[in-house]
Amino acid sequence: MIRILAVSLLNEPVAENVGVLVPAQRRSLHAMVAQSLKETEALINRLELGVAVADSGRALVSELYVQSRKQREVLAQALRLELE
Numbered sequence: 001m002i003r004i005l006a007v008s009l010l011n012e013p014v015a016e017n018v019g020v021l022v023p024a025q026r027r028s029l030h031a032m033v034a035q036s037l038k039e040t041e042a043l044i045n046r047l048e049l050g051v052a053v054a055d056s057g058r059a060l061v062s063e064l065y066v067q068s069r070k071q072r073e074v075l076a077q078a079l080r081l082e083l084e
Contacts, residue, residue, distance in 0.1 A: 040072045048065075
């Protein structure tokens with residue numbers, strides 16, 4: 001059995017929260033949208049827990065939250081469609 005270990009550019013193990021892309025596999029559009037929805041929901045949840053940011057960055061974080069919620073709705077609608 002061959003075990004492949006992902007390493008960073010510094011030859012250190014890749015953190016657990018970093019995915020490894022396998023270019024030989026072609027994921028379905030449905031799978032990609034579902035993954036994007038999952039990641040968008042995680043971002044929204046993290047933002048709802050609170051973020052420490054300077055006053056100059058508050059508007060940007062607020063806009064990120066608003067746009068992430070809109071993206072979540074669009075992705076959820078897309079999952080209801082029959083995607084190729």
